[in-house]
Amino acid sequence: MSVIAIAGEVDKTNSAELADYVERIRRPRDHVIFDLAELTFLDSSGLHVLLSCARTCADDDADVHLAAAQGSPARLLHVTGVDVRLPTYVTTEHAIATVLATRTS
Amino acid sequence: MSVIAIAGEVDKTNSAELADYVERIRRPRDHVIFDLAELTFLDSSGLHVLLSCARTCADDDADVHLAAAQGSPARLLHVTGVDVRLPTYVTTEHAIATVLATRTS
Amino acid sequence: MSVQFELRCPVSADLAFIRDLVRVCGRYAGLTGERLDHLVLAVNEAVTNVLDHGGAAGSVTARGTQDGIIVEILDFAGRLSAGHLGGARVDPTGAHGFGLWVIQRLCDGVSLEQTGLGSLLSLHMNHDPATSVRHLGRAGRERQPAH
Amino acid sequence: MSVQFELRCPVSADLAFIRDLVRVCGRYAGLTGERLDHLVLAVNEAVTNVLDHGGAAGSVTARGTQDGIIVEILDFAGRLSAGHLGGARVDPTGAHGFGLWVIQRLCDGVSLEQTGLGSLLSLHMNHDPATSVRHLGRAGRERQPAH
Numbered sequence: 001m002s003v004i005a006i007a008g009e010v011d012k013t014n015s016a017e018l019a020d021y022v023e024r025i026r027r028p029r030d031h032v033i034f035d036l037a038e039l040t041f042l043d044s045s046g047l048h049v050l051l052s053c054a055r056t057c058a059d060d061d062a063d064v065h066l067a068a069a070q071g072s073p074a075r076l077l078h079v080t081g082v083d084v085r086l087p088t089y090v091t092t093e094h095a096i097a098t099v100l101a102t103r104t105s
Numbered sequence: 106m107s108v109i110a111i112a113g114e115v116d117k118t119n120s121a122e123l124a125d126y127v128e129r130i131r132r133p134r135d136h137v138i139f140d141l142a143e144l145t146f147l148d149s150s151g152l153h154v155l156l157s158c159a160r161t162c163a164d165d166d167a168d169v170h171l172a173a174a175q176g177s178p179a180r181l182l183h184v185t186g187v188d189v190r191l192p193t194y195v196t197t198e199h200a201i202a203t204v205l206a207t208r209t210s
Numbered sequence: 211m212s213v214q215f216e217l218r219c220p221v222s223a224d225l226a227f228i229r230d231l232v233r234v235c236g237r238y239a240g241l242t243g244e245r246l247d248h249l250v251l252a253v254n255e256a257v258t259n260v261l262d263h264g265g266a267a268g269s270v271t272a273r274g275t276q277d278g279i280i281v282e283i284l285d286f287a288g289r290l291s292a293g294h295l296g297g298a299r300v301d302p303t304g305a306h307g308f309g310l311w312v313i314q315r316l317c318d319g320v321s322l323e324q325t326g327l328g329s330l331l332s333l334h335m336n337h338d339p340a341t342s343v344r345h346l347g348r349a350g351r352e353r354q355p356a357h
Numbered sequence: 358m359s360v361q362f363e364l365r366c367p368v369s370a371d372l373a374f375i376r377d378l379v380r381v382c383g384r385y386a387g388l389t390g391e392r393l394d395h396l397v398l399a400v401n402e403a404v405t406n407v408l409d410h411g412g413a414a415g416s417v418t419a420r421g422t423q424d425g426i427i428v429e430i431l432d433f434a435g436r437l438s439a440g441h442l443g444g445a446r447v448d449p450t451g452a453h454g455f456g457l458w459v460i461q462r463l464c465d466g467v468s469l470e471q472t473g474l475g476s477l478l479s480l481h482m483n484h485d486p487a488t489s490v491r492h493l494g495r496a497g498r499e500r501q502p503a504h
């Protein structure tokens with residue numbers, strides 16, 4: 001399991017950087033938990049990074065989990081229906097606990 | 106002694122109101138302490154209110170004391186030399202103590 | 211809140227600056243909470259499109275109205291079409307872009323006009339109903355500001 | 358910091374709004390702390406003068422420069438003169454106004470031009486020296502930002 005915390009503002013000027021970072025960090029078959037507690041702005045290009053990570057994960061039977069989104073990013077996840085398509089949690093601890101439980105079962 | 110706390114932003118849109126308020130509050134011969142701890146912006150028209158209060162006070166041998174100015178208002182007092190012309194204190198408590206000491210002496 | 215204003219700045223790569231300006235204008239126009247965030251996001255998406263698909267040159271104009279704010283994004287290249295707007299879909303798998311869909315979903319009104327200077331996308335956003343005492347009924351519960 | 362910008366808004370009675378905009382622009386132009394506060398105060402004073410002594414109509418334009426920011430206050434009435442600027446005195450007894458004195462004291466550069474549209478007061482403010490590594494010598498100690 002990889003927990004990736006994204007902080008600050010993600011827009012088109014830095015979303016490619018984020019994509020590179022996510023790709024570098026993630027090991028094959030790893031579940032990914034995005035900790036969004038400190039994320040204050042997310043545009044559609046940033047959301048694409050999360051979704052494309054979810055597609056990569058799906059290829060090797062892993063999931064992307066979204067945790068602790070607040071404010072504007074939380075609303076973008078909501079209006080686009082992404083918070084229904086991907087497992088979404090109020091806290092990162094909750095996301096971690098869920099992934100661990102899935103593993104041992 | 107009157108302690109008058111001024112909070113928020115004082116500019117030309119509300120400085121006349123402040124002047125009215127100060128005039129209404131002050132009793133003859135009262136020393137006036139302006140508690141500026143919560144003042145975030147002061148323009149020259151607001152500074153005029155403080156100075157014109159000082160002139161009124163001087164007419165009946167009282168003083169205006171400026172306390173706890175921060176940030177931008179503190180700098181305006183400084184560049185205009187008002188913080189040298191009028192007794193100025195880091196805290197309102199200090200200003201009150203000084204006025205009380207003057208009274209009993 | 212009723213004083214009119216108009217503010218203009220060029221489309222530039224500094225999206226954070228444009229977001230800050232839109233936030234100041236939107237707040238001044240009476241928007242708060244969720245609706246202010248939505249406006250900021252919508253303008254961000256429209257400006258990003260000018261940089262990505264347009265001529266990377268244009269202007270952003272914000273204007274106070276009786277009911278809220280209008281932000282116009284002018285793309286000098288003039289290639290944004292009604293077809294793009296109408297064809298916008300949300301795609302939660304993320305295979306396609308959905309900036310234009312998000313814009314239309316979040317704003318109270320969106321219109322597109324081809325002008326001599328380029329394509330002009332106008333985003334309308336009304337005051338937050340929850341800040342208006344007259345609207346504090348059902349609408350107020352439906353759209354709670356975030357704080 | 359090097360991306361240029363230009364932003365225009367009308368002089369209006371809402372000084373707080375203009376202060377917020379100037380603050381966003383100044384920060385974007387690289388000003389911080391004390392120098393940002395000074396710019397905001399100087400523009401506030403100039404706009405107040407347009408409302409008090411001018412035609413109460415004009416515009417505020419902020420433009421990023423290599424070295425910082427220029428804010429131009431255009432007074433359509435066109436009655437602000439070099440004599441007013443030159444005659445400005447500080448008067449700590451408060452018997453006279455000192456807005457123009459404060460403006461000239463706080464800004465790095467002030468110039469006045471009579472244009473076809475009115476009198477144009479230009480306020481220049483450079484980056485805070487303390488934020489520029491190259492200037493971190495004596496100048497850095499002389500002008501510490503507030504935080």
Ligand SMILES: Nc1ncnc2c1ncn2[C@@H]1O[C@H](COP(=O)(O)OP(=O)(O)O)[C@@H](O)[C@H]1O
Pocket residue numbers: 044255259260262263264285288289290291294298306307308309310311
């Ligand atoms: N300013 C514009 N100029 C030209 N074409 C545009 C512009 N904005 C959007 N488009 C077109 O509309 C499509 C959908 O845009 P959008 O929904 O924002 O998603 P994305 O930008 O991720 O492709 C773009 O791929 C592009 O073809």
Ligand SMILES: Nc1ncnc2c1ncn2[C@@H]1O[C@H](COP(=O)(O)OP(=O)(O)O)[C@@H](O)[C@H]1O
Pocket residue numbers: 149402406407409410411412432435436437438441445453454455456457458
């Ligand atoms: N925009 C303006 N148009 C015409 N006259 C002006 C303008 N700004 C300033 N002045 C003149 O300069 C004088 C000094 O202005 P200032 O130092 O700001 O103090 P105050 O505004 O308190 O009088 C004003 O009293 C006015 O006569």
